[in-house]
Amino acid sequence: MSAKEQPTTSGLENGHREPFVIGVAGGASSGKSTVCKMIIDQLRDQRVVAVTQESFYYGLTEDELVHVHDYNFDHPDAFDTELLLSCMQSLKHGKAVDIPNYNFKTYKSAPNARKVNPSDVIILEGILVFHDSRLRDLMNMKIFVDTDADVRLTRRIRRDTIDNGRDIRVVLDQYSKFVKTAFEDFILPTKKYADIIIPRGGDNDVAIDLIVQHIRTKLGQHDLCKVHPNLYVIQTTYQIRGMHTIIRDAATATHDFIFYADRLIRLVVEHGLGHLPFQEKQVITPTGSVYTGVEFSKRLCGISVIRSGESMENALRACCKGIKIGKILIHREGDNGQQLIYQNLPKDIANRHVLLLDPILGTGNSAVQAISLLLKKGVQEANIIFLNLISAPQGVHVVSKRFPRVKIVTSEIEFGLNDDFRVIPGMGEFGDRYFGTDDYQSSTPFFCDDKNRVRLL
Numbered sequence: 001m002s003a004k005e006q007p008t009t010s011g012l013e014n015g016h017r018e019p020f021v022i023g024v025a026g027g028a029s030s031g032k033s034t035v036c037k038m039i040i041d042q043l044r045d046q047r048v049v050a051v052t053q054e055s056f057y058y059g060l061t062e063d064e065l066v067h068v069h070d071y072n073f074d075h076p077d078a079f080d081t082e083l084l085l086s087c088m089q090s091l092k093h094g095k096a097v098d099i100p101n102y103n104f105k106t107y108k109s110a111p112n113a114r115k116v117n118p119s120d121v122i123i124l125e126g127i128l129v130f131h132d133s134r135l136r137d138l139m140n141m142k143i144f145v146d147t148d149a150d151v152r153l154t155r156r157i158r159r160d161t162i163d164n165g166r167d168i169r170v171v172l173d174q175y176s177k178f179v180k181t182a183f184e185d186f187i188l189p190t191k192k193y194a195d196i197i198i199p200r201g202g203d204n205d206v207a208i209d210l211i212v213q214h215i216r217t218k219l220g221q222h223d224l225c226k227v228h229p230n231l232y233v234i235q236t237t238y239q240i241r242g243m244h245t246i247i248r249d250a251a252t253a254t255h256d257f258i259f260y261a262d263r264l265i266r267l268v269v270e271h272g273l274g275h276l277p278f279q280e281k282q283v284i285t286p287t288g289s290v291y292t293g294v295e296f297s298k299r300l301c302g303i304s305v306i307r308s309g310e311s312m313e314n315a316l317r318a319c320c321k322g323i324k325i326g327k328i329l330i331h332r333e334g335d336n337g338q339q340l341i342y343q344n345l346p347k348d349i350a351n352r353h354v355l356l357l358d359p360i361l362g363t364g365n366s367a368v369q370a371i372s373l374l375l376k377k378g379v380q381e382a383n384i385i386f387l388n389l390i391s392a393p394q395g396v397h398v399v400s401k402r403f404p405r406v407k408i409v410t411s412e413i414e415f416g417l418n419d420d421f422r423v424i425p426g427m428g429e430f431g432d433r434y435f436g437t438d439d440y441q442s443s444t445p446f447f448c449d450d451k452n453r454v455r456l457l
């Protein structure tokens with residue numbers, strides 16, 4: 001592989017944006033979780049993960065369990081802060097972590113940890129998240145939820161008696177013995193570190209709106225679409241997130257993978273077609289009125305990057321009747337790392353707009369090979385629209401830097417690439433999952449048959 005073609009890695013300098021970390025502190029039952037949920041709801045178009053300090057409670061020993069009423073759950077020593085810190089540092093550096101699954105009723109962590117992937121926004125909430133300066137230093141924004149003591153106590157009584165089945169006398173005893181004192185000694189003194197203090201917690205819609213606006217502004221400074229004006233990420237909805245959740249799930253069966261991948265591909269293709277030029281056209285409606293509309297562009301073709309790109313052909317054919325579709329096969333291994341080993345393109349491709357099809361944009365090296373070939377065949381750079389399902393920021397940078405006039409249309413931006421240059425979180429080998437060959441050995445040899453279809457030997 002030549003120096004020029006080195007794939008980019010997941011380093012921060014290569015477009016992997018550092019997550020925006022928000023700390024939310026405040027007394028027990030002040031409304032921290034409620035505030036976090038409101039923020040997450042408003043940021044639904046961003047990848048947000050919530051981590052709660054409660055998950056990092058030390059499990060009680062048998063002896064401590066016997067004397068549980070004498071245990072101070074509101075003291076900083078009740079938490080495994082070193083583990084919390086290391087999890088937060090990993091997330092901040094783009095690594096997935098396992099968060100303990102603490103159970104309030106057994107006072108221990110269950111064996112099944114929760115896997116948390118790195119995200120654009122990480123929210124850490126808990127009574128004492130501002131107590132340790134190393135945790136505070138990881139935070140880009142610190143929020144303190146300030147709710148009156150009587151409201152906190154009322155909510156606590158309700159939670160611990162109704163939800164957790166505890167005796168009211170035990171709850172009140174714990175409050176006066178530990179909770180009240182710890183609030184005054186450890187929690188309230190951290191209020192001074194807050195950038196924002198929210199009186200009345202979740203009732204304060206104005207404060208939540210302002211916080212969300214600020215987070216959006218901060219995220220916007222790194223927004224890939226602002227850096228690369230020819231990158232188009234389709235507007236997300238819960239439907240789209242839901243479909244991504246299914247196709248990214250390693251446990252999803254092939255038929256479901258195909259069904260939901262097809263739905264997403266169709267959306268990307270429709271969006272891509274919207275970037276083609278148009279001509280004004282007038283028609284007469286059945287009421288005899290004139291409707292001024294537009295006419296679809298006719299001189300276009302699709303080019304799929306074998307093999308995954310072939311999964312996008314049906315959606316393109318369904319949208320553009322009789323469209324010509326050519327193929328390019330690029331082998332990942334070879335003397336220069338990316339070897340072009342097969343091409344079959346429409347003869348008049350130079351006069352067409354090209355919809356280049358490949359579901360995953362990772363390092364960008366295959367895309368660069370494919371686009372270079374199209375340009376060599378005389379296609380105008382501005383006439384190429386690259387359609388994919390997911391794009392790694394590194395691939396977007398590589399393609400946009402080399403071919404700034406090529407449009408990239410995608411449905412989600414990934415977090416980055418791992419050390420093997422695989423997209424993360426990603427969805428695995430798309431072609432294998434779509435064509436049901438996940439259980440084949442990766443070295444399965446193939447050939448192109450007389451109809452230019454890839455056949456496994």
Ligand SMILES: Nc1ncnc2c1ncn2[C@@H]1O[C@H](COP(=O)(O)OP(=O)(O)O)[C@@H](O)[C@H]1O
Pocket residue numbers: 026027028029030031032033034035155159200201202203
């Ligand atoms: N603004 C509010 N109005 C009414 N109930 C609320 C409000 N905020 C929180 N609660 C309720 O109070 C309880 C504690 O809130 P929660 O957000 O879990 O607090 P914390 O995470 O600080 O312990 C929950 O049952 C929640 O539904």
Ligand SMILES: Nc1ccn([C@@H]2O[C@H](COP(=O)(O)O)[C@@H](O)[C@H]2O)c(=O)n1
Pocket residue numbers: 027028029030032054057073074103104105107126127179
């Ligand atoms: N097993 C436990 C662990 C913790 N607590 C109490 O929870 C409070 C912190 O949680 P919030 O969601 O309310 O912030 C804290 O006051 C602990 O006393 C508990 O009761 N049992």
Ligand SMILES: [Mg+2]
Pocket residue numbers: 032033034
């Ligand atoms: Mg909470």
